Amino acid sequence: MFVSYKWLQDYVDLEGVKALELAEKITRSGIEVEGVEVKGEGVKGIVVGHVLECEKHPNAEKLNKTLVDIGEENPVQIICGAPNVAKGQKVAVATVGAVLPGNFKIKRAKLRGEESNGMICSLQELGIESKLVQKEYSEGIFVFPNDAEPGTDALTLLYLDDKVLELGLTPNRSDCLSMLGVAYEVAAILGREVKLPSAEVQESSEKASDYVSVKVDAYSQSPLYTLRVIKNVKIGPSPLWMQARLMSEGIRPHNNIVDITNYILLEYGQPLHAFDYDKLGSREIVVRLAHDNEKIMTLDQAERTLKTNHLVITNGKEPVALAGVMGGANSEVGEMTTTVLLESAYFDGQTIRNASKDHGLRSEASARFEKGVDPNRVHAASNKAAQLMAEYAGGEVLEGIVEINTLRSEPVILTITNEKINRVLGTQITAEEVVAIFNRLQFKISEENGTFTVEVPTRRGDITIEEDLIEEVARIYGYDRLPSTLPKGAATPGRLNEAQLKRRITKRFLEGAGLHQAVTYSLTSSEKAGKFALDKREPIRLAMPMSEERSYLRLSILPQMLEAVSYNLARKSDSLALYELGAVFLKTTDHDQPKEEEHLAGAITGLWHSHPWQGEKKPADFYTAKGVLEGLFAKLGVEQAVQFRAKAFDGLHPGRSAEILLEGNVIGCLGQVHPRIEKELDLKETYVFELNAEALYAYKGEPLHYTQIPRFPSITRDIALVVDRSVSADTLKQIIMEAGGKLLKEVSIFDLYEGEHMEEGKKSIAFSLTYLDPEKTLTDEEVVAVHTKVLSAVSEKAGAELRG
Incomplete structure (x- = not known):
């Protein structure tokens, strides 16, 4: 409901109450004012003009030369292009120096050799929406009635000096779908009288x-x-x-x-x-x-x-x-x-x-x-x-x-006690105050021994029970005046449980890493329901599906996520990184509800980094997705329990996919989407992952321990190991860590070589090993002893040779 502040003054004295202040008071009383529009804001210098003469422009067929009385000593010449301008009209004139909407300033000008001292305006040019302009004036200037005086402020005549309050009414407050209804409400809020219009029909x-x-x-x-x-x-x-x-x-x-x-x-x-x-x-x-x-x-x-x-x-x-x-x-x-x-x-x-x-x-x-x-x-x-x-x-x-x-409409009569009003509101409102409130609302009220009998006018059809009367008292008394108390008795502070906390950590980390959260359909088609599923089960069909495309509950999030990637790529969004935390649905028996399992899925395609000024571009690859997951696992404190192991998955590239294990149990997969599926969906190289988030969040690792920053230097040794191509880097890393004992603090891979100088079927993997004793400075002899043990272990257990 739009409420004109100027119009409202016909019914209620608003002296001393500005529009914004009134909006705040109405909102505080329970009806939200969604906004206050200042009509004609910034517009000035618009007056009524009387067109004394009008003739065709000598040098322009579509322009008219007019002489206009604008209430000043002498009339002014204005060039006007409106097709409906004519002699004798009263029009809106933007004088020299006037400002129109959009901060458009009117200056003296020459149009095709003729001087123009102002502008004759249409209503649209004064800021009124085209849909509100009468059809006869929609293609030209607006014409005032003949009794409009030249020089009069045109904005006032058009209510463009008004302020309009937009009320966000709830369905029960239909009484405020009228100016009189709003007047009753405002009068009650301000404690003033309502001036009702008279109707004297002759x-x-x-x-x-x-x-x-x-x-x-x-x-x-x-x-x-x-x-x-x-x-x-x-x-x-x-x-x-x-x-x-x-x-x-x-x-x-x-x-x-x-x-x-x-x-x-x-x-x-x-x-x-x-x-x-x-x-x-x-x-x-x-x-x-x-x-x-x-x-x-x-x-x-x-x-x-x-x-x-x-x-x-x-x-x-x-x-x-x-x-x-x-x-x-x-x-x-x-x-x-x-x-x-x-x-x-x-x-x-x-x-x-x-x-x-x-x-x-x-x-x-x-x-x-x-x-x-x-x-x-x-x-x-x-x-x-x-x-x-x-x-x-x-x-x-x-x-x-x-x-x-045949209408029988009687006012609703309700009774309520002052004790109940105060008990519900937690107040100490006196009977006199309650009577005054209902008088302000213009409800008839009588009081006897603390019991009120209230006659509700028919305009307030929303008031039917005692609690409605209590609400009226609270509104007019002031919600901000109601007392506040702390709960009594023992209370425990609210907090996130462990799963909720880890879920929040997951979202924050992934968004910080550059991924955007997606929300996809839980319903899919029979063809897609089982694709990429970590737990292969029979998909569940809905009893009453909306369509065949949305007839099954999903077993994996990835099919819907790839649809989202394809949709965005088709609209020239070439570099994408999405994730979703959502449920998949696993069938238990034919008659039981499915098991809902929370999964985390992601998809990355296009450029992961792009710095054109430095000339740097880094496309996303398998290790981009793997690095994101490793960072997440570190954030959740489970990195030591997680292992990546090469394995082919249905729907993923057989040479660029891996399974993810948590303490030896498979919880997810990672890899490039199979080229066949990429072609079907018109995708570029796209890398995806999906994890059983419930298993991840349920894992209870070692409690967090803080250690002092080392006071003694570390010693680094680099080794390049030649092994069969079938031996994984992770296998070698685990052997090295086990053999290095307490002194070996960090092992990282920094190179892989399979070039022409390497024997057929072999590869070289280079590791950087960091040795450190927090209690003292290590000697070369101590490091050599441990390092020799490491080399012996990789040789015996993996057949590795030190590359010369």
């Missing part, structure tokens, strides 16, 4: 009942239906102040009759509809449920097929409106309309909701009927609209209202 001697009769065949859907007849109306523009208010509320002006119905909808919250009486072809209005497959052409020129639960307004034969949603094109008010039939009704909210949803029509009227309108405003809104039509359309209001009224 009726003629002719009776409305002589022109039309009403019949209702669906009383439960339409318990109250009223009609007024207004004769001799003259269709034209509505007054400027009304147009400005409608535009500030996000509604486009049309003509005086339609604008008045929209204005009353915003003011009272009561939807109205105006029929062209002469187009009805009948003197009878029948409200009934639609026939099955009945047709109606609505105002948006769409033919709609109706259902038997849709409520329609008919002329006794055919529908002329879809009740509470949209009128029919066959009874639309137009330029030739002279007699208006004005509808004001109370419709069942669920019935309107069904029709609105079925036809995809969400209108201002349907939104209010769905949430509930005040039944006691049906007549008041009709009277006010009739008064305005008489005043601004020259109409003659016929005597009486033709209606069918």
Whole structure:
């Protein structure tokens, strides 16, 4: 709901309360103000001008040379390109020095040799959205009514000096879907009075009942239906102040009759509809449920097929409106309309909701009927609209209202004690304060021995039980004034459990390493359900799948992740690094729920590092993915228990894949996607991994120990070992570590050679060994003794020879 600050002042005295301050007070009372728009912010120097002369530009066919009175001593010459500019018009003029939206400054200029001292503006150029501009002015300048005085501030006339509050209303607060409803709320918050609009209808001697009769065949859907007849109306523009208010509320002006119905909808919250009486072809209005497959052409020129639960307004034969949603094109008010039939009704909210949803029509009227309108405003809104039509359309209001009224609407009466209010809120509010609060809300209240009897007005349909009254007291008293207390008794501080902590560490590390989190579907097709699965089981099919593409629960995250990679590559995102922590679903028995197992998966493709200025580019490879996992394992403190072992996996490159073991148990896989799958998905070289995260998080390693920074130097020895190609580097590393004992602190691989000078079937792997004794400086003899033991061990256990 948009609320004009200037318009709101008609009903509530806002002196001393600025728009932003009011927004904060409303928010504190329980209705969130989502924003405050300052209309015409930064715009200045816009005045009303009177076009005294208008002729074609001598040197430009599409330009006009005008002489404009802007309220100064002398008129000014302005060159204007608008097709609808003409002599005698009152227009918006941006004077020299004015500022338009976007900080566009107006200066003196020469256009095709003719001087221009300002600019004649369209509404769009003043910052009003195109969808809110009347059709006749959508392609040119805006023309003010003739009574506008030259030199007057045009921004004020157009409400562009206004501030508009956007209320984020919850469904229960439909009372604030009107300016009067907001006025009641603001008056209660500020402790001020509400000034209600008056409706004094001057009726003629002719009776409305002589022109039309009403019949209702669906009383439960339409318990109250009223009609007024207004004769001799003259269709034209509505007054400027009304147009400005409608535009500030996000509604486009049309003509005086339609604008008045929209204005009353915003003011009272009561939807109205105006029929062209002469187009009805009948003197009878029948409200009934639609026939099955009945047709109606609505105002948006769409033919709609109706259902038997849709409520329609008919002329006794055919529908002329879809009740509470949209009128029919066959009874639309137009330029030739002279007699208006004005509808004001109370419709069942669920019935309107069904029709609105079925036809995809969400209108201002349907939104209010769905949430509930005040039944006691049906007549008041009709009277006010009739008064305005008489005043601004020259109409003659016929005597009486033709209606069918079976509505029984009584105020809700509730009782509550002061003790309960204070007990629930934890306050010490006195009975006098409670009475004052309900008086501010304009609820009738009486008090006897601490028990309150409250009569809730019909405009507040959301209040039905005692707890609603307590909420009203809390809102107006002030949520920020409610006392706060600490819980009593023993309490333990909340914390993350071990799995949650490790999950958070995992996410932070991977994102810090450059991977982006992905969230993919848990549902997949039968062809993809078992691909890349660590635990090969029969996939589980859904009983009622949405589609065959999403009919099975996944056994692996990787198929969906590769789909995401393929999708991004197709959109020129060439370098990707994704990860996902999600569930896979493992079948146990045919009748039991599947076991959900948390997995961690990742995919990397393209450039891992790119520094164009330094000329550095590093494509992702197997060791990139392996390095990311090694860093994660170190972060989780499990690096000593994890081992990588070469193994071919279905779906992975047979020479570039490995299994991941935790204390000898396989928990995952790592490798390049098989070239065949890469071709199918149109991928570049892509490296993936998937782990059983539950097993990883459940592992309890050695507790963390801190050691003093060594005071004594270390000694490094490099060795190059020639072994059979079948011997893995990890095997050699484990042998070296075991043989090195306590003095060997670190072993790292820094080279692999399989070139032309190497014997067939052999390879050379170079290691760097670091020896250190934290208690003393090592001697060469001590290092040689341990180093010799290492060389003997790799020779005996792996057949390694020291490369010369």
